[in-house]
Amino acid sequence: MSISNYKAEFEKMLNRDYFSKSLHLYRKEAFAQLEKTGFPTRKWEDWRFTNVSIISDGEYKISEISDAPQTTPNIDSYQMEGVDTVVIYNGHYQKELSSVPDGVALLSGLEHFERKNGKFDTANNSPFDLLNTAFTDSGMCIVVEKDTQVEIPIRILFISNGVRSIMVNPRVYIDVAESSSLTFMEHHVGDAESFFQNESVFISLENNAQLNHIRIQSNSEFTQNMANINVNQDADSQYHFWQLVDGGKLGRSNICVQLNGENAQCYINILALSKNNQHIDNNIIVNHNSPQTHSSQFVKSILFDTSTGVFNGRTVVHKNAQKITAHQTNKNLLLSKKAKMNSNPQLEIYADDVKCSHGSTTGKIDEDALFYLQSRGINKQDAMELMVIGFANEVLDKIPHPEIKKAIHTEFTVKLNRLMA
Amino acid sequence: MIKIENLYVSVEEKEILKGISLEVKPGELHVIMGRNGSGKSTLANVLAGKDKYKVTNGSIKFNGENLLDMLPENRARAGLFLSFQYPVAIPGVNNMYFLKAAVNAVRKSRGEEEIDAVDFLSMIREKLKMVDLDESFIHRPVNDGFSGGEKKRNEILQMITLEPKLSILDETDSGLDIDALKIVAKGVNDFRSPDRSFILITHYQRILNYMKPDFVHILMNGKIVKSGTMELAKEVEKKGYSWIEEEVAEAA
Structure with missing residues (x-):
């Protein structure tokens, strides 16, 4: 554990005149707290299977103006039909490439950060949320006012590029007011040669609000990704989350959901596809704080080569949270003898009238199913691909918006074909 | 169509089939009956090419070709079809997508073009009617959450879609209620033609009330111990297998 590398960068950042001085207090407070806790080590219960020394020992520099594109970047290969896109390039907002759908108010992350006095609710004051608070350099705040149905999905395209070892700390707030709905997509791409992204997302859903949240992490294999996703839900709200991770060297998602109001529902769906020596960790905590709340975690991993994965899913049912339902499913497909998966579904139940289930399976390709497909004339290679795509x-079939689903599906199939060829 | 000669098969060092010879000519329907453990399903799986079965002796010629040299997928492409005793569920793979992949694999091997999506759908609609299944059925994942009867009808649907020359039906009749059994039997009967052959492996005589076999064989301890016609099946139904066992013991 070493914060010293980050200390110098922190000082540097406080001297940037383009950051509002009024935020310094929150930044300093967060950094001081981070210095106390330090980065997680494998001795921390929630971090037993994920080594973050590449981050804690790393010498990542804050993103400078010179890391922004000098001319308008070409984003043709990242275009997507049917969505409005906001582009953030190495932590720098690209206004001329961005548009937002009707019904959405866009504040800069910093404005909103200020509005909320830098406050946030996260599990255990996560060190990476603290790091993000200290170093917030970009991001957005998406506000949907009461009774507004935003038809067109909004996508933030995070591009990480370049040869310099930099870190970015985007901060995204999504506030969906009563009886409103939104589809938000974050799309992480790029060819950076050394990059650390530490993203924090704060979602607040008022009564009866609905959010579809789609997160695609497809950035370069030299990227370390931390995603800290914090969701607060009031009564009757619905949070649907889909995550597809196939990029990055190290990827860890810390997802923390608070079901605060009755009949709040969250559905977490994750697909991880790892190769080479990638490590992908999905760490989820769902807190049932109110009666009649519902949650599901559906997490699948496909592991090639020497890649490793972690599923750590915790569902906590608090004392008064009667008549809730909670499900956890983790399924893992090992496509190499050297791939490894750690699966740890946990239920902590303090109420007595609840319906909970959890299950985890890890295995190879089902030989019987393979033979079944072959016996219908499909060759072994195609049969295996068919099964892995199946x-x-x-996870993928449940993604809303046909255009987004199709784009994700196509990209996934191409990647899989390449891996299985 | 197919000629099996003196076939010996082992599974994990245990000999299951001990010298089977059987010839099925075009248009014929052969029934193989026998108790559990007699080797019926082993025979079906060996014909389809499952790799845990080891052929230690004998040969199988399928339309003149050496079947044992062929990969499972090539056997299917050459016109061999196995209706599984326990069809396998494949979660996430849409039934229609699977059927289309199978049809196209067979077409491709014959040098034909892939079937057009619209033509395929209208063909499948036709076939679905023949096995009394509604269209929603093909949009579900393959065998996933299907009832026993639906699984078996899905096998027959695949058979009439892929149009094989030789169909091996491994206990397709087991565990079916009488309505489902009639549908399966009708599916097979409608599909019979002078150039198509069938091997029906069964535990029960019941399905033979709805089909007309040309030959009936009794499999016992890895060997065909008695062959005959429909009369033989009726006799087994009435008297069980023990009289055949006694005959075999006497002959030995």
Whole structure:
């Protein structure tokens, strides 16, 4: 554990005149707290299987103006039909490439940060949320006012590029007011040669609000990704989350959901596809704080080569949270003898009238199913691909918006073909 | 169509089939009956090419070709079809997508073009009617959450879609209620033609009330111990297998 590398960068940042001085207090407070806790080590219960020394020992520099594109970047290969896109390039907002749908108010992350006095609710004051608070350099705040149905999905395209070792700390707030609905997509791409992204997302859903949140992490294999997603839900709200991770060297998602109001519902769906020596960790905590709340965690991993994965899913049912339902499913497909998965579904129940289930399976390709497909004339290679795509489809098929689903599906199939060829 | 000669098969060092010879000519329907453990399903799986079965002796010629040299997918492309005793569920793979992949694999091997999506759908609609299944059925994942009867009808649907020359039905009749059994039997009967052959492996005589076999064989301890016609099946139904066992013991 070493914060010293980050200390110098922190001082540097406080001297940037383009950051509002009024935020310094919150930044300093967060950094001081981070210095106390330090970065997680494998001795921390929630971090037993994920080594972050590449981050804690790393010498990542804050993103400078010179890391922004000098001319308008070409984003043709990242275009997507049917969505409005906001572009953030190495932590720098690209206004001329961005547009937002009707019904959405866009504040800069910093404005909103200020509005909320830098406050946030996260599990255990997560060190990476603290790091983000200290170093917030970009991001957005998406506000949907009461009774507004935003038809067109909004996408933030995070591009990380370049040869310099930099870190970015985007901060995204999404506030969906009563009886409103939104589809938000974050799309992480790029060819950076050394990059650390530490993203914090704060979602607040008022009564009866609905959010579809789609997160695609497809950035370069030299990227370390931390995603800290914090969700607060009032009564009757619905949070639907889909995550597809196939990029990055190290990827860890810390997802923390608070079901605060009755009949609040969250549905977490994740697909991880790892290769080479990638490590992908999905760490989820769902807190049932109110009666009649519902949650599901559906997490699948496909592991090639020597890649490793972690599923750590915790569902906590608090004392008064009667008549809730909670499900956890983790399924893992090992496509190499050297791939490894750690799966740890946990239920902590303090109420007595609840319906909870959890299950985890890890295995190879089902030989019987393979033979079944072959016996219908499909060759072994195609049969395996069909089965792996089928495995993935259980997550991908549920993605809303046909255009987004199709784009994700196509990209996934191309990647899989390449891996299985 | 197919000629099996003196076939010996082992599974994990245990000999299951001990010298089977059987010839099925075009248009014929052969029934193989026998108790559990007699080797019926082993025979079906060996024909389809499952790799845990080891052929230690004998040969199988399928339309003149050496079947044992062929990969499972090539056997299917050459016109061999196995209706599984326990069809396998494949979660996430849409039934229609699977059927289309199978049809196209077979077409491709014959040098034909892939079937057009619209033509395929209208063909499948036709076939679905023949096995009394509604269209929603093909949009579900393959065998996933299907009832026993639906699984078996899905096998027959695949058979009439892929149009094989030789169909091996491994206990397709087991565990079916009488309505489902009639549908399966009708599916097979409608599909019979002078150039198509069938091997029906069964535990029960019941399905033979709805089909007309040309030959009936009794499999016992890895060997065909008695062959005959429909009369033989009726006799087994009435008297069980023990009289055949006694005959075999006497002959030995």
